[in-house]
Amino acid sequence: MDNAFGQPQNVIVLGGSSDIARAITRKLCAARAHTVVLAGRSQQLLDTAAAEAQEYGATKTDTVIFEATHTTNAGHIVSECFDKVGDRVDLVVVAIGLLANQFEIENDADKVNEMVMVNFAWPVVALAEIRRRLVEQGSGRILVISSVASVRVRRSMYLYAGAKAGLDRLCIGLADSLEGTGVSLQLLRPGVVRSRMTEGQSPVPFTTGVNEVAENVMRGFASGERVIWSPPLLRFVFAVLRHLPAPLYRKITADR
Amino acid sequence: MSTKFTGWGRTSASYATLCEPDSETQIVNEFAIEDDLIPRGLGRSYGDAAQVSGGVVMSNLALRSMGPIDDDGVVTLGAGISIDELLTISIPQGWFVPVTPGTRQVTIGGAVAADVHGKNHHVDGSFGAHVLSMRLVTPRGAWDISPTQDAELFWATTGAMGLTGMITSVTLRLLPIETDQVLVDTERFNTLDGVMASMREGDGAYQYSVAWVDCMTRGAHMGRSILTRATHARTQDVKEATLRAPQASKIVVPFDAPSGLLNPLTVRAFNELWFRSSPKFQQGESQSLTTFFHPLDGVRDWNRLYGKKGFVQYQFCVPDEEHETVVSCIDRLSSSGVASFLAVLKRFGPSNPGLLSFPMPGWTLALDLPVGPSSLPGVLDDLDELVLDAGGRIYLAKDARLAPEKARRMYPRVDDFLAIKERVDPQHQLTSDLARRLHLVGK
Ligand SMILES: Cc1cc2nc3c(=O)[nH]c(=O)nc-3n(C[C@H](O)[C@H](O)[C@H](O)COP(=O)(O)OP(=O)(O)OC[C@H]3O[C@@H](n4cnc5c(N)ncnc54)[C@H](O)[C@@H]3O)c2cc1C
Numbered sequence: 144m145d146n147a148f149g150q151p152q153n154v155i156v157l158g159g160s161s162d163i164a165r166a167i168t169r170k171l172c173a174a175r176a177h178t179v180v181l182a183g184r185s186q187q188l189l190d191t192a193a194a195e196a197q198e199y200g201a202t203k204t205d206t207v208i209f210e211a212t213h214t215t216n217a218g219h220i221v222s223e224c225f226d227k228v229g230d231r232v233d234l235v236v237v238a239i240g241l242l243a244n245q246f247e248i249e250n251d252a253d254k255v256n257e258m259v260m261v262n263f264a265w266p267v268v269a270l271a272e273i274r275r276r277l278v279e280q281g282s283g284r285i286l287v288i289s290s291v292a293s294v295r296v297r298r299s300m301y302l303y304a305g306a307k308a309g310l311d312r313l314c315i316g317l318a319d320s321l322e323g324t325g326v327s328l329q330l331l332r333p334g335v336v337r338s339r340m341t342e343g344q345s346p347v348p349f350t351t352g353v354n355e356v357a358e359n360v361m362r363g364f365a366s367g368e369r370v371i372w373s374p375p376l377l378r379f380v381f382a383v384l385r386h387l388p389a390p391l392y393r394k395i396t397a398d399r
Numbered sequence: 400m401s402t403k404f405t406g407w408g409r410t411s412a413s414y415a416t417l418c419e420p421d422s423e424t425q426i427v428n429e430f431a432i433e434d435d436l437i438p439r440g441l442g443r444s445y446g447d448a449a450q451v452s453g454g455v456v457m458s459n460l461a462l463r464s465m466g467p468i469d470d471d472g473v474v475t476l477g478a479g480i481s482i483d484e485l486l487t488i489s490i491p492q493g494w495f496v497p498v499t500p501g502t503r504q505v506t507i508g509g510a511v512a513a514d515v516h517g518k519n520h521h522v523d524g525s526f527g528a529h530v531l532s533m534r535l536v537t538p539r540g541a542w543d544i545s546p547t548q549d550a551e552l553f554w555a556t557t558g559a560m561g562l563t564g565m566i567t568s569v570t571l572r573l574l575p576i577e578t579d580q581v582l583v584d585t586e587r588f589n590t591l592d593g594v595m596a597s598m599r600e601g602d603g604a605y606q607y608s609v610a611w612v613d614c615m616t617r618g619a620h621m622g623r624s625i626l627t628r629a630t631h632a633r634t635q636d637v638k639e640a641t642l643r644a645p646q647a648s649k650i651v652v653p654f655d656a657p658s659g660l661l662n663p664l665t666v667r668a669f670n671e672l673w674f675r676s677s678p679k680f681q682q683g684e685s686q687s688l689t690t691f692f693h694p695l696d697g698v699r700d701w702n703r704l705y706g707k708k709g710f711v712q713y714q715f716c717v718p719d720e721e722h723e724t725v726v727s728c729i730d731r732l733s734s735s736g737v738a739s740f741l742a743v744l745k746r747f748g749p750s751n752p753g754l755l756s757f758p759m760p761g762w763t764l765a766l767d768l769p770v771g772p773s774s775l776p777g778v779l780d781d782l783d784e785l786v787l788d789a790g791g792r793i794y795l796a797k798d799a800r801l802a803p804e805k806a807r808r809m810y811p812r813v814d815d816f817l818a819i820k821e822r823v824d825p826q827h828q829l830t831s832d833l834a835r836r837l838h839l840v841g842k
Contacts, residue, residue: 144836147410147446147711147799148776152836174776175802231835281401281414281453282832323401325414325452362773366658366708 144233145284149364150174151233155224156181157269158238159206160188162338163288165195166353167236167360172199174361176234180227182207182220211239211261217268225276232280235273237266237287240307242341245300255302262306267313274317277326285328286360287314291377294332295385297396318369329363331356333373349377404450407443407702409709410770410799413452413832421461423536426565429457430538430828437831438561440509441481443502445712446799447832448560449509454830459508462567468494472573473531478508478566483696486688487644494573495631495688497529501743503645503693508566513796514558514756516763518607518629518692521748525758527557528751529572537564537823550752555819558756560795562829562840563820578640580632581607581691585681587674591622591729594744595722595762598626602746606630607691611741613670614732614766615663622729624744625677629691637685645689651699658706661769666738673741705769711799713779714765716747716758717791724789725762728782732766735778742766754816757794765797776800795833803838813839 145151152175156164159181168179179196183189186208193204205227209220225232241261248254266287277283292300293307311330318328333356334349335341356373363371372378384392402417420426429436435454442449450456462477465488472494476485482496483503489495498510498517505515511533516525523529532545535556544553556563584605588594594610602608605628612624634640695701702710717724725744732739743765747758768775783805786793792809793801807813817840820829827840834840 144447144452144832145411146801146836147408147709147770150776150800152803177803279453323403323414325401325403325412358773365770365773365776 144231144282146175148174149284149361149367151176151284151364153178153228153230153232154180154234154236155228155232156236156238157183157220157224157266158236158240158288159183160185160192161238161240162353163333163336163356164236164238165192166357167238167286168192168196169199170357170361171234172196172201177201178203178228178230180205180207180224182209182224184208184210211265212257214260214264214268217265218272221269221272221276232277232283234284234286235277237270237273237285239266239269240288240290242300242303245302249302258302259306262303263309266310270314270317274321274326278321278324282325284364285326286331287311287328288331288333289314291332291334291372291381294381295392298393299396315369327367329367329369329371331360331363331371331373332377334377349374349380402456404439404442404456405709406446406449406799408445408711408799409702409705409707410711411447411832413447413450415451415454415456417456417458419458419461420565421463423541423567426457426536426567427541429455430536434828435830436828438508438512438565440479440506440512441504443500443505443509444513444560444796446797447836448513448796449831451831457565459506459565459567462508464568468492468573472575473570474573475568475570476507477568478506478511480507481505482507482510483645489573490576490579490644490688491642493576493642495576497523497572497574498526499692501693502696504696507569507571511557511566511569512559512561514751514753514758515796516745516747516758518609518745520758521602521608521746522606524748524751525753525756527554527753527756530557531570531572533569534567535564535823536567538826538828539823541567542823551819552823554752555754555816557751558753559816560755560833561831562834563823564829576631576642577634578632578637579643579688580637580641580685581629581688582632582636583627583629583681583684583686583691585678585684586626587677587679588624588626589620591624591726594622594624594626595725598744598746602628608746610744611673612729612744612764613674614729614739614742615667615670617733621733622726623674625674627691629686632685645693645696648697648699650697652701652703654703656704656706658708658769658771661705661738661740663736663738666740670741705767708770710767710769711779712765712767712797713782714763714794714797715782715786715791716763716794717761717786717789718759719761721789721791722762724785724791725764727785728764731778731782731785735774737768737772737775737778739766739768754812754819755795755810757792757796759792761791763794765794795837798833798837801837803836806837806839817841
């Protein structure tokens with residue numbers, strides 16, 4: 144069960160080997176999480192993440208391998224994760240994402256397909272099953288990792304940001320659909336985070352480390368706010384940015 | 400069809416089906432068809448004891464029978480009768496409840512289930528000590544239990560937070576009173592050591608004793624306190640001996656205050672004001688029962704002052720010789736900067752045989768803390784360690800955040816409890832969010 148501070152005990156992380164997911168898992172385990180099921184692509188990375196979870200306090204960990212390139216397996220993978228927890232699930236983190244160099248892939252239909260599948264379609268189908276399971280249980284929390292990039296999609300990453308935007312907006316409606324069920328969904332919109340995914344990108348204002356993001360998530364769990372911004376200041380930055388005229392926005396985001 | 404439930408602290412909301420049985424048969428039927436069930440009274444426990452997400456919450460509020468009070472003060476009450484309702488009819492007849500928590504808005508069922516204590520624990524023990532018998536409906540049938548009839552189940556149920564079944568009625572011995580007043584002695588202390596020494600030496604002479612401690616002042620005046628102690632006023636002690644029923648509160652908090660209203664700054668200011676406005680030393684002041692026992696009942700829904708995020712109450716007890724732990728906890732809190740209103744410090748007398756009952760002889764400290772500061776969860780986890788090291792425990796009726804392995808160590812008789820529960824609830828149908836969170840019943 145969640146406690147008064149929104150600290151869960153039984154946790155599933157889809158995309159469990161990503162740097163942000165690992166930072167969140169560490170914080171969760173240091174608090175109250177004792178059962179953690181991590182799902183992802185690489186057994187090796189998952190094993191490392193699972194070992195880390197144990198080091199931070201988890202008593203039971205398990206892993207599930209999947210590819211997010213075809214939605215047909217999504218429901219099944221979610222079921223497998225729930226079964227491996229073998230108890231009530233308090234939190235499901237959806238941390239699936241794929242970033243690529245926009246300019247290299249935008250003319251490649253297969254690559255475009257992959258971007259949309261991994262960043263949008265697969266998570267959506269998985270969420271349907273997560274939602275069904277948690278509603279049946281009558282409690283639980285979902286954290287979907289979106290991105291501030293989805294708030295206003297820009298030229299240099301419109302495939303990634305656009306797919307995330309789809310997921311982000313869909314989740315707002317999904318969250319509404321959960322009112323009165325005992326289940327809740329929260330969105331995390333991090334700014335640029337130093338991680339494997341962003342290695343090599345040019346530095347951007349409001350860049351943070353993964354631990355700071357995880358800290359903001361913990362606060363968000365305690366307060367229950369629907370959208371968790373990290374750093375929190377970005378809420379206000381984007382309140383302005385999203386309304387800038389297009390030419391100006393293009394200019395300030397050029398080549399980023 | 401799903402109803403939202405929280406405890407008084409308004410954290411960890413959960414949804415469940417609500418049913419309000421008014422007969423034993425109805426309760427038996429619920430047990431026959433439903434899986435996860437928990438009784439609920441007026442929801443004055445602070446955390447998640449009286450809720451079970453995705454299950455069935457069985458309100459006791461329709462169990463409203465109320466027998467006459469006999470010449471010895473013995474009365475049989477439906478579990479859903481509140482202490483407020485009882486006092487309304489009993490005070491005019493010259494009877495008071497043998498034990499009352501800080502609010503009248505608790506049911507008799509809830510009072511037994513939490514084995515509540517009052518300001519008189521050091522002399523009179525907790526609620527369970529005054530229960531002559533009760534009726535308990537379990538998945539395996541209904542039982543009349545008392546300290547002499549199936550004492551095992553009686554003491555497994557007293558303090559068990561509803562996890563053995565639904566109490567439907569309770570036979571209780573009330574306390575005779577001559578007036579609706581108490582005579583109060585008040586004393587102000589600049590240090591924690593001062594107040595603790597005075598309580599240790601002097602509490603025995605009073606039926607009621609409680610100290611309010613300022614947990615936000617650091618340095619030399621850390622833990623400055625106001626000690627109030629009282630005894631019931633006899634007819635000859637007061638100008639006019641009345642026996643009036645308590646009045647309903649007139650002040651209501653109509654909506655949630657903004658989160659953050661109660662912050663270190665405002666709370667410190669409040670504590671300062673309160674400390675200065677109390678007399679340094681005063682003897683024999685007569686106060687109404689309500690003013691002395693239930694000051695918070697004057698404002699309805701005051702929990703909304705803590706805003707949407709809600710608050711937690713941290714209450715622990717430690718053995719008598721571990722008074723240093725009380726000092727360390729207050730020190731840790733006052734230096735952590737988390738806002739806390741006055742804490743309540745009390746001495747406990749001997750415990751009763753209740754397997755999950757909270758009180759143990761020694762000290763207990765309780766304080767309210769708004770959810771918000773990100774340091775708070777960690778600070779409280781640290782306090783848990785101090786309490787555990789001292790051989791103490793946390794009160795389940797207040798808890799909303801303890802870790803399961805610590806709960807087990809604080810309540811070492813959980814396994815004995817489970818063995819008895821097994822007899823009346825073999826499928827573990829009775830469970831709650833609290834029991835799940837603390838791994839109390841294996842489900
Ligand atoms: C302002 C305030 C001051 C307080 N002061 C004190 C104090 O000084 N001392 C103290 O000990 N406590 C104190 N409390 C806590 C309170 O007394 C207990 O939590 C009490 O159990 C609340 O009773 P309730 O009817 O509201 O029960 P609920 O909060 O609804 O339920 C509490 C527990 O009792 C169980 N329960 C309820 N009815 C039944 C039943 N019929 N059969 C079986 N189980 C049942 C529930 O399952 C749950 O586990 C205080 C609370 C508040 C809000």
